[in-house]
Amino acid sequence: MTACTTTSQAGIRGFRVGDGPRLVEAWRRSAPADAVTADRFRSLVLLDANFDPEGLRVAVDGDRVVGAAYAVRRLTPMAGTDLEPEQGWIPFFFVDPDTRGRGLGRRLLTEALDWLHGHGRTRVDFSSYTPNYVLPGLDAQAYPEAAGLLASLGFRTLYEAAAMDRSLVGYRVPDGVARRLDDLTARGHRFATPSDDDLVDLVALAGRHFNADWARAIRECLAAGTPLDRIVVVRDPSGRLAGWAMHGAYASVDERFGPFGVLEEMRGTGLGTVLLHLVLERMRARGAHSAWFLWTGERSPAAHLYRTAGFRTTRVFRVLRREGAR
DSSP states (O other): OOOOOOOOOOEEEEOOTTHHHHHHHHHHHHOGGGOOOHHHHIIIIITOTTOOGGGEEEEEETTEEEEEEEEEOOSSOSSTTOOOTTEEEEEEEEEOGGGTTSSHHHHHHHHHHHHHHHTTOOEEEESOOSSSOSSSSBOTTTOHHHHHHHHHTTOEEEEEEEEEEEEOTTOOOOHHHHHHHHHHHHTTOEEEOOOTTHHHHHHHHHHHHTOHHHHHHHHHHHHTTOOGGGEEEEEOTTSOEEEEEEEOOSTTOTTBEEEEEEOGGGTTSSHHHHHHHHHHHHHHHTTOSEEEEEEEETTSHHHHHHHHTTOEEEEEEEEEEEESOO
């Protein structure tokens, strides 16, 4: 997130009881455009099944927290039994503005990397950790010093992820989409809010054809009480579940769109476009002012679909990777 480039006298240690509120406040001072609240910090970090207090490197100057770097590795698998034994992540780091320019950012990241390497992690990503990523990657425009520091430590760009937004003020389903919906329905496709029994197929579709984190997100949000009408599913004429779109899956944020997917062999049929707009229609009906999401490939077919539907890129994140032991 934020970085310094030149040595600080701050001490660095693992997370301790009592650090949480000071970490949240230091984060707010350091990265006000991406500040977190105490409850988000609790959910994303402290309650993460993979959280290890020693992996959260905290810089302190007296009784003041002046920076942090979070390193994490899998203690519980995302799916099956795979603990990804070579993989580690650094989901975030920051340095207090008053403490920059003294090498503290480099010290924090070096300690985080050393901790991961000590646990056998030879490949480290910033910051695409699932399930609890803070941001998809580095916004180099917002944090140019951090970009330079990460590059100097051997991190290289894997790909870019785009965050997109669309105003829903005055939204209505485009006539062409409405006609496509009628055509697909006439051909035997069925668009609907899923029933409880449909959820078995939905979670399986997300996990098998997309990724385990989407299946987890759907399962957990529904178990926590997200209403089924936040989801639209489509079954093809044979009765097979072919895709879905939804909103409100993450932290019950109604304006956050996704996850969203259509079987690969059904793409290009208009199913995705119809699903997207049916969910936008529901979001507007619930009073949503906008729709947004954090992560799609900047040049992917999905990004093209979103742009056609009126979404525009609002931020670009670099997903970074460092390989090899120090």
